Amino acid sequence: AASPAHPQDLAGRRIVVSAGGTREPLDPVRFLGNRSSGRQGVAIAEAAAARGAEVTLVAANLEVPDPGGCRVRAVSTALELRDAMTEAVAGADVVVMAAAVADYRPATVSEAKIKKVDGRDHMTLELVRNPDILAGLGASPHDGTLLVGFAAETEADPVRLLELGRAKRRAKGADLLVVNRVGWTQGFAADENAVTIIGPADEVVAEASGTKMSVAHGILDVVAARLPDGDEPDPTTKEP
Ligand code: CTP
């Protein structure tokens, strides 16, 4: 049912959102993880559904409840997230990569719990690169799919922060990139966020701040304005 509180400007659109943070196992009881709570991505999924979209949420270890009105695919590792995204993005109008994906995973996963060794005061973990999921989507044909990436940066200087975001958008082949400053107390678990959205010509398209839900709507305002008019016939081919 249409929510009167929101414009139904994403009605009929298929949107795939990844959220949360991946966990890369070391052994049956340990993993390498990150502090992403999934709040911002979940807010985007919930807001998109409220605006009429058909939403698939690829959820990595969320610390918040699943949003209502979305199809949820639970994953844990970066490789699982990649596989779930590959399946979910077929035919999508919009893909939002809000998940914090581990850049590296342990090279081997021990079948048994790793034991400490007496007399051994140092331990080195060997890690291997995970695939870059967003860059993979950006590099493969995605005609008709708007690709939205995020950049989590600790850079404090606002000018350099934007430069990092611009470089990341280009490197990933994303149409839009949401730059998000993160830190010990900023970005992750907080209910408030502040972002800048960079567009295809490296321009600042919009800024949004406030609750993660209001930031979500700010991001979706930009997305909705950039989607081709789905049902409108091309006026140049219209019969008189
Ligand atoms: N991302 C991804 N797959 C990865 C790593 C990141 O799809 N293996 C996506 C994230 O979901 C996000 C964007 O790429 O949308 C940027 O992630 P971020 O960690 O900020 O950038 P990286 O390219 O990994 O660069 P670095 O961490 O070295 O700054």
Ligand code: CA
């Ligand atoms: Ca990274």
